[in-house]
Amino acid sequence: MENNAADYENSFYQEKGRYNGVLSWLMSTDHKRIGIQYLAAILTFFSIGVMLGLLVRLSLIAPGKILSQNTYNQVFSVHGILMIFLFIIPGVPVAFGNFFLPIMIGARDVAFPRLNRLTWWLYLAGAALVALSLFTSGGPPDTGWTFYAPYSIRAQANITLAVTGVFVLGFSSILTGLNFVTTIHRLRAPGMTWFKLPLFVWTLYATGWVQMLATPVLAITLVFIILGRVFGVGFFDPSRGGDPILYEHLFWTYSHPAVYIMVLPAMGIISEVIPVFARKKIFGYKAVAYSALGIASVGYFVWGHHMFTSGMSDTARIIFSFITFLVAVPSGIKIFNWVATLYKGSIMPNAPLYFALSFIFLFSIGGLTGLIIGSLAPNLHLHGTYFIVAHFHYVMFGGAGFAILTALHYWFPKMFGKMYPEKPAKVGWFILFIGFNLLYFSMFILGYRGMPRRYFDYPPEYFNLHLISTIGSWILAIGLLVILVNLLRALFRGTQAPSDPWGGKTLEWKIASPPPAENFHEIPEIK
Amino acid sequence: MVLGPSNIAGKIETSFLIVVSACVVLLVAVTVTMLVFLYRYNRKRHPVPGETRENIPLEIIWTVIPTILVIFMFYFGWVDFDYIRNPPKDAMNVDVISRQWSWTFRYKNGKQSDTLRVPVGQPVKLTLTSEDVLHCLFIPAYRVKEDCVPGLKTHLWFTANEAGTYNIFCTEYCGLEHSHMISKLITMSAAEFSAWYQSKPEAKAGQKGLDLLQSKGCLGCHTTDGTPKVGPTFKGLYERKVTVSTQGKERTIVADEEYLKRAVLDPGSDVVKGFPNIMPKMPVSEDELKEIVNYIETLK
Numbered sequence: 001m002e003n004n005a006a007d008y009e010n011s012f013y014q015e016k017g018r019y020n021g022v023l024s025w026l027m028s029t030d031h032k033r034i035g036i037q038y039l040a041a042i043l044t045f046f047s048i049g050v051m052l053g054l055l056v057r058l059s060l061i062a063p064g065k066i067l068s069q070n071t072y073n074q075v076f077s078v079h080g081i082l083m084i085f086l087f088i089i090p091g092v093p094v095a096f097g098n099f100f101l102p103i104m105i106g107a108r109d110v111a112f113p114r115l116n117r118l119t120w121w122l123y124l125a126g127a128a129l130v131a132l133s134l135f136t137s138g139g140p141p142d143t144g145w146t147f148y149a150p151y152s153i154r155a156q157a158n159i160t161l162a163v164t165g166v167f168v169l170g171f172s173s174i175l176t177g178l179n180f181v182t183t184i185h186r187l188r189a190p191g192m193t194w195f196k197l198p199l200f201v202w203t204l205y206a207t208g209w210v211q212m213l214a215t216p217v218l219a220i221t222l223v224f225i226i227l228g229r230v231f232g233v234g235f236f237d238p239s240r241g242g243d244p245i246l247y248e249h250l251f252w253t254y255s256h257p258a259v260y261i262m263v264l265p266a267m268g269i270i271s272e273v274i275p276v277f278a279r280k281k282i283f284g285y286k287a288v289a290y291s292a293l294g295i296a297s298v299g300y301f302v303w304g305h306h307m308f309t310s311g312m313s314d315t316a317r318i319i320f321s322f323i324t325f326l327v328a329v330p331s332g333i334k335i336f337n338w339v340a341t342l343y344k345g346s347i348m349p350n351a352p353l354y355f356a357l358s359f360i361f362l363f364s365i366g367g368l369t370g371l372i373i374g375s376l377a378p379n380l381h382l383h384g385t386y387f388i389v390a391h392f393h394y395v396m397f398g399g400a401g402f403a404i405l406t407a408l409h410y411w412f413p414k415m416f417g418k419m420y421p422e423k424p425a426k427v428g429w430f431i432l433f434i435g436f437n438l439l440y441f442s443m444f445i446l447g448y449r450g451m452p453r454r455y456f457d458y459p460p461e462y463f464n465l466h467l468i469s470t471i472g473s474w475i476l477a478i479g480l481l482v483i484l485v486n487l488l489r490a491l492f493r494g495t496q497a498p499s500d501p502w503g504g505k506t507l508e509w510k511i512a513s514p515p516p517a518e519n520f521h522e523i524p525e526i527k
Numbered sequence: 528m529v530l531g532p533s534n535i536a537g538k539i540e541t542s543f544l545i546v547v548s549a550c551v552v553l554l555v556a557v558t559v560t561m562l563v564f565l566y567r568y569n570r571k572r573h574p575v576p577g578e579t580r581e582n583i584p585l586e587i588i589w590t591v592i593p594t595i596l597v598i599f600m601f602y603f604g605w606v607d608f609d610y611i612r613n614p615p616k617d618a619m620n621v622d623v624i625s626r627q628w629s630w631t632f633r634y635k636n637g638k639q640s641d642t643l644r645v646p647v648g649q650p651v652k653l654t655l656t657s658e659d660v661l662h663c664l665f666i667p668a669y670r671v672k673e674d675c676v677p678g679l680k681t682h683l684w685f686t687a688n689e690a691g692t693y694n695i696f697c698t699e700y701c702g703l704e705h706s707h708m709i710s711k712l713i714t715m716s717a718a719e720f721s722a723w724y725q726s727k728p729e730a731k732a733g734q735k736g737l738d739l740l741q742s743k744g745c746l747g748c749h750t751t752d753g754t755p756k757v758g759p760t761f762k763g764l765y766e767r768k769v770t771v772s773t774q775g776k777e778r779t780i781v782a783d784e785e786y787l788k789r790a791v792l793d794p795g796s797d798v799v800k801g802f803p804n805i806m807p808k809m810p811v812s813e814d815e816l817k818e819i820v821n822y823i824e825t826l827k
Contacts, residue, residue, distance in 0.1 A: 069703055069704070069706075070703060073702075073703065073705075142702070142703075143700075144700050148660075148661055148699070148700070150659070150660050150661070150677065151660040151661065151700070151701060151702060154659070154660065155702065156803075238676075238677050238678020238679070239677075239678070243678070243679075244661055244676055244677060244678070244679075245676060245679070278568070278576070279570075279576040280576050280579065283579060283581075283582075284581065284582075284585075284586050285581070286581075287586045287590075309663065309672050309673050309674055310674050310676070311673065311674050311676045311679055311681040314608070314609075314612050317608075318605060318608065321601060321604060321605065322601055322605075325597040325598065325600060325601040326594070326597065328593070328597050329590065329593050329594050329597060332589070332593045333586070333589060333590055333593075335557060336557075336589045337586075339557060339560050339561050339564065340579075340585075342561065342564035342565065342568060343564055343568070343579060344568060344573070344576060344577030344578075344579055345564070345568045345573070345576050345577075346568065346570050346573050346574055346575060346576040347564075347565060347568050347569050347570055347573075348570050349565075349569065349570075357561060357565070360557070360561060361557075361558055361561070364553075364554055364557055364558070365554060368550035368553060368554055369550070371546060371549075371550055371597065371600055372543070372546050372547055372550060374601075374604070375542060375543075375546050375600060375601070375603065375604025375605075376604040376605050376608045377538065377539045377542040377543070377604050377605075377607055377608055377611060378539060378542055378543040378546060378604060379604075380539060380611065380670060380671050380672060380673075381539050381543065381667075381670035381671070381672070383672060383698070384663055384665065384672065384698030384699060385665075385698065449667065450665070450667025450668070450694070450696070452665060452696045452697070452698040452706075453698070453700075454700040454705060454706075455705065455706035456705070456706040457706045457707060458706065459694065459709075
């Protein structure tokens with residue numbers, strides 16, 4: 001590859017543009033530099049979120065000994081807000097989407113590079129506002145990440161500031177979606193027809209539409225909260241003619257589709273990785289592509305399943321339950337096609353594949369337990385318990401989180417031009433996988449036995465399972481640490497990565513590692 | 528059909544078990560297939576990838592079969608839902624009033640309690656509401672819950688199958704003491720229930736005041752044994768000097784009858800130092816107020 005690299009200009013790390021130092025990053029409009037910055041940011045917030053999560057777990061095995069009741073409520077709320085709004089919603093699109101979308105479709109950058117830079121600044125501004133809310137008068141939000149009214153209107157914590165931060169983050173998300181959809185429509189290389197697009201691009205396309213159409217609903221909901229707190233406007237206050245259930249409708253109208261913002265691009269990553277390591281073309285390309293669009297469109301109409309015990313009418317509950325079951329089908333189709341891709345393959349069991357296949361297992365548990373709580377009668381029991389906590393951690397962490405780890409190990413050589421040692425990556429994966437299941441599977445049982453979520457304290461009969469779960473959280477943390485240290489070491493001491501270490505067929509593997517600033521010397525023609 | 532401690536519990540458990548079984552079968556099928564392929568087509572055993580073609584019939588099969596399957600699962604979640612949600616006409620109504628952070632159960636004859644007592648074999652309908660933020664009444668053993676929404680009346684119902692004592696939790700996050708908003712459901716024979724239901728509170732000194740504190744949920748935040756909770760304890764409070772904040776200014780006053788009455792009717796006027804200003808205004812009559820103050824006096 002050495003002789004090949006000489007044909008190219010410098011890598012994008014050398015191409016600084018008009019500025020030096022930190023500004024060469026902050027002021028850059030290069031999609032790859034923006035992607036790397038986003039990656040660093042989301043992993044930082046993920047790490048802080050993990051630490052807060054560990055603290056929650058620790059407090060639960062000795063209620064009152066480690067955290068006070070009030071601190072506990074703040075810690076689980078901030079854990080949720082960081083993980084959802086600063087890590088997993090921006091997540092795959094801003095980091096890996098930014099870096100790879102233009103390359104995979106044979107473009108030099110996204111359609112609006114400056115708008116892309118603006119999203120990064122908005123993200124930083126939103127993050128700064130959220131951070132400010134933690135340390136200024138009033139103290140961190142204690143409402144949970146859902147900001148349910150009327151509690152969020154009355155609570156004395158710094159909710160207005162935190163909500164404003166999330167509002168700004170929403171704009172970052174909308175503009176990223178807009179940019180990606182336009183890029184995919186306008187900047188595909190000659191011959192890159194819709195059905196030649198890599199599946200990761202298909203999922204970013206579907207996700208982009210959800211970001212554009214759903215996020216404004218969140219924005220207006222958050223504005224209503226701010227108006228309620230600052231000016232006493234009673235949108236959600238019954239004594240002023242408002243309705244608390246309206247808040248739930250508005251909030252979940254965004255926040256359910258947001259689940260697909262988190263999970264669709266994660267599925268895209270899996271659809272890239274499995275064929276490469278099975279040495280096969282993806283089985284059922286069109287089915288996998290269409291199922292992404294199916295999930296994105298039907299996903300708008302299932303928000304009510306978050307409200308089966310809210311006091312909403314019984315008819316609405318029945319309809320939402322029915323549609324919820326239908327949205328499971330396209331996810332199933334993806335899983336069947338991934339497994340079928342392995343059939344008659346020549347499977348190379350490298351680290352990225354470990355993460356990708358454990359995604360399938362964990363996400364299946366997350367998805368199937370979604371059917372259990374999507375059922376009307378069982379939901380009456382399981383709603384608001386640890387069963388829900390377990391379910392969404394299997395979907396969010398076992399799904400989207402494991403996909404991000406898959407992507408990190410799959411694209412690391414391309415992004416940083418370095419190879420990492422495989423063995424520590426696999427050891428880290430194994431520890432993480434064991435810890436993950438101890439931590440979260442115990443929560444299914446806790447929830448089934450009636451343990452409510454967001455409880456600082458609990459009756460003694462739940463102690464043993466809480467203890468197992470907390471021990472799991474320590475094992476999980478060790479696994480994450482091994483994975484992270486391995487990659488960080490490789491960043492400095494790794495061997496030079498070839499341009500195509502895995503034998504990938506998509507365009508990013510045809511250019512140098514790390515890519516040159518312009519991506520392609522000449523725009524490739526796809527045959 | 529599973530039997531449970533209540534009519535509803537058995538029905539929900541049955542539909543839970545059906546849906547869970549279907550999910551376990553699907554999970555095992557996917558995982559085992561994946562592991563078999565992983566072993567069989569490992570590069571060592573299968574160095575050259577084989578040819579597979581797009582297979583439209585297969586795609587259709589694994590779209591249609593799961594669709595039928597999930598519609599069946601939906602059906603088993605829904606089949607008893609009408610029954611679970613619609614109480615019979617002869618159900619005994621109990622009003623449930625929730626607030627940060629206590630429950631009041633009010634019966635038809637005006638009797639109030641902070642625990643829920645019901646007779647075995649009699650359908651009971653709970654009519655739920657909230658005085659402040661969202662709460663949710665959850666009886667894990669009965670497999671039922673429903674939110675308590677301010678400004679709205681929601682409901683759930685059940686018939687107890689056997690006598691016993693069960694937890695009642697709040698499962699909608701409602702602030703500081705959310706995890707201590709716990710009460711009990713006590714089920715008893717019809718005779719025992721009717722004895723309790725007809726009984727008048729004994730005329731012991733202050734007993735009426737204690738009953739009032741209990742039924743209005745005051746004891747969710749205030750104790751009578753000297754330990755401070757969310758609010759100050761009642762023990763030894765009467766005629767003690769307390770530091771309060773009045774409109775932001777600190778001053779020391781004596782907790783006399785007049786102060787105690789003011790603290791109930793307008794809790795925000797003088798807030799005891801070291802405690803948050805979060806107590807809701809309680810609707811109490813002049814007589815009730817007198818009983819409460821009399822009772823606090825006995826705790827000197």
